[in-house]
Amino acid sequence: MSPRPRVPPPLDVEAILGTLDRHKVEYVLIGGLAARLHGSPLLTEDLDITPEASRDNLARLALALQELEARLRGAEEVELPLDDRSLASADVLTMTTQAGWLDICSRPAGGQSYATLAPNAETYEIFGLRVRVASIDDLIRSKSAAGRDKDLRGLPALRELQRRRR
Numbered sequence: 001m002s003p004r005p006r007v008p009p010p011l012d013v014e015a016i017l018g019t020l021d022r023h024k025v026e027y028v029l030i031g032g033l034a035a036r037l038h039g040s041p042l043l044t045e046d047l048d049i050t051p052e053a054s055r056d057n058l059a060r061l062a063l064a065l066q067e068l069e070a071r072l073r074g075a076e077e078v079e080l081p082l083d084d085r086s087l088a089s090a091d092v093l094t095m096t097t098q099a100g101w102l103d104i105c106s107r108p109a110g111g112q113s114y115a116t117l118a119p120n121a122e123t124y125e126i127f128g129l130r131v132r133v134a135s136i137d138d139l140i141r142s143k144s145a146a147g148r149d150k151d152l153r154g155l156p157a158l159r160e161l162q163r164r165r166r
Helices: 013-022 031-037 055-067 084-088 114-120 136-146 149-165
Strands: 027-030 046-051 092-097 100-105 122-126 129-133
Touching (some): 013 100, 013 122, 013 129, 027 136, 031 046, 031 136, 031 149, 114 136, 136 149
Parallel strands (some): 027 129
Antiparallel strands (some): 092 100
């Protein structure tokens, strides 16, 4: 018998971003939603962030994740301690929340981090919230380095958007 395909809960971007904002979590939005905000036509099923790595910020992120009832995607029945230490020890956490899939990528592909993404990030207003969004250049760098099929499929659109901006 083959495993059941994982179907994401409906993605409620406003709920996730609002929860992060209420807890004053510092992060840069990356991934498919960031690409979409820059104008990419491709859709995404999740929200990806790179958090600032200080213990205080990770503690605020842990509280936000607890509010969102976050669980490890694919192992939702496993109890994961959500605190600054557990978040600091993971490069990538793929989570299922009550508001959809949320990926926490402390070190995105291409040798990036919050410290390298934040200076180039653009600020967008989304649902009345100010959200830092990774630059097109940084998204291209990360997606190229990741090399996954879904990332490679999105590169032509990002490169075209990059070309138009120059």
